[in-house]
Amino acid sequence: MKTYFFAVRSKNVLKIIFGFLLLFFLQPIFLAAQTVESDERALINVEEGISISKDSLFLLNLRFRMQNRAGFNTVSGDLLNVNEYEMRVRRLRLRLDGFVLSPRVQYYIQLAFSKADLDLESGDIAQPIRDAIIYYTFNKNFYVGFGQSKLPGNRQRVNSSGNLQFADRSVVNGLFTLDRDFGFFGYYTFNFPNESILQLKGAISTGDGRNASKINDGLAYTGRLEILPFGNFKNNGDYSEGDIAFETDPKLSLGLTFSKNNKANRTGGQLGQELYEFRDMNSLIIDGVFKYQGWAVLSEYMNRTSPDPITTNALGDVRFVVVGGGVNTQVSKMINKKSELALRYAYVIPNSQISQFQNRIDESLLGYTRYINGHRIKMQANIGYRWLEGLTDLDRAGNTWTGMFQVEFGI
Numbered sequence: 001m002k003t004y005f006f007a008v009r010s011k012n013v014l015k016i017i018f019g020f021l022l023l024f025f026l027q028p029i030f031l032a033a034q035t036v037e038s039d040e041r042a043l044i045n046v047e048e049g050i051s052i053s054k055d056s057l058f059l060l061n062l063r064f065r066m067q068n069r070a071g072f073n074t075v076s077g078d079l080l081n082v083n084e085y086e087m088r089v090r091r092l093r094l095r096l097d098g099f100v101l102s103p104r105v106q107y108y109i110q111l112a113f114s115k116a117d118l119d120l121e122s123g124d125i126a127q128p129i130r131d132a133i134i135y136y137t138f139n140k141n142f143y144v145g146f147g148q149s150k151l152p153g154n155r156q157r158v159n160s161s162g163n164l165q166f167a168d169r170s171v172v173n174g175l176f177t178l179d180r181d182f183g184f185f186g187y188y189t190f191n192f193p194n195e196s197i198l199q200l201k202g203a204i205s206t207g208d209g210r211n212a213s214k215i216n217d218g219l220a221y222t223g224r225l226e227i228l229p230f231g232n233f234k235n236n237g238d239y240s241e242g243d244i245a246f247e248t249d250p251k252l253s254l255g256l257t258f259s260k261n262n263k264a265n266r267t268g269g270q271l272g273q274e275l276y277e278f279r280d281m282n283s284l285i286i287d288g289v290f291k292y293q294g295w296a297v298l299s300e301y302m303n304r305t306s307p308d309p310i311t312t313n314a315l316g317d318v319r320f321v322v323v324g325g326g327v328n329t330q331v332s333k334m335i336n337k338k339s340e341l342a343l344r345y346a347y348v349i350p351n352s353q354i355s356q357f358q359n360r361i362d363e364s365l366l367g368y369t370r371y372i373n374g375h376r377i378k379m380q381a382n383i384g385y386r387w388l389e390g391l392t393d394l395d396r397a398g399n400t401w402t403g404m405f406q407v408e409f410g411i
């Protein structure tokens with residue numbers, strides 16, 4: 001007779017609920033250590049969630065998370081009247097990880113249920129599948145994948161949205177990220193005697209983004225190199241924002257990505273509106289993260305080029321590849337074991353080819369995060385200013401203040 005193991009951390013759940021109700025007013029409540037999510041492989045060994053297993057033949061780890069938020073944007077920099085409110089469930093995710101037949105044959109599935117996650121704000125077709133990929137693990141240093149998942153692009157994008165120190169990713173990520181795609185993925189890790197680590201990541205994919213239909217014979221080729229000169233971070237901290245693990249020794253990770261997308265169909269390659277004609281585009285990404293004793297610094301440079309970015313239709317309407325570059329930098333400090341202050345400055349500058357259609361955008365944000373159970377349960381408050389064309393004048397058209405309060409709740 002088949003038997004299954006069913007484990008729910010009931011004590012942790014009670015503590016989580018209690019801590020959530022107390023908010024900021026009592027001393028931090030102790031909770032079991034969490035496993036930092038990785039969006040580049042299946043999570044097999046986790047401390048939270050629901051696990052169902054049958055010896056070494058089958059494992060299912062089931063987890064969920066949601067992000068509830070309330071925010072605003074002002075009319076302008078000097079008119080502080082609210083122009084629009086944002087109050088909604090930004091993300092609601094169900095994640096399934098495990099293996100079938102053998103621990104070498106792993107899977108990772110992530111489904112989305114909120115309006116924004118279903119792409120219903122920019123399209124008419126609901127797309128609940130975020131990730132659906134099968135991995136085969138040859139050994140602890142080498143594994144491959146086939147399916148739909150995040151490309152090995154900029155660090156902030158590959159970070160799970162549940163591991164961010166601000167409510168949203170930067171404007172640089174919004175315009176130049178590679179995002180998800182369907183294809184073949186490969187990951188290899190070199191471990192050196194001095195504890196340095198070199199990671200190679202690559203993908204051959206459709207180039208058209210998640211859940212794309214058959215379009216043309218173009219493909220995207222993406223390669224990434226990462227070096228960790230001082231060894232691994234605690235708890236996969238190189239892909240989790242903020243130093244909530246309080247690294248006792250300095251830790252650094254540097255990354256370089258190049259991606260070539262042939263016959264791309266969308267303004268951002270894997271993202272954006274459909275172009276009127278196919279276009280080739282190249283993306284270059286350089287990023288790094290440093291952590292030490294509660295301090296964390298994250299910085300990313302991103303650039304996209306295309307030989308002919310502008311497309312038009314018979315009516316003269318224009319759609320263009322978003323070409324240009326930008327930098328995002330975030331500095332944060334844990335002020336105690338549960339609270340963090342963070343500052344972000346980011347800007348994007350369009351290439352002259354599209355400057356008549358796309359503004360330069362700068363943004364600066366101040367953030368406070370209260371970690372109740374690490375990144376799994378936390379409260380975030382952000383306040384910031386966004387300005388156009390490099391001009392910070394409060395009375396300039398298009399310049400606005402923004403604020404956001406968000407609660408992340410999950411297992």
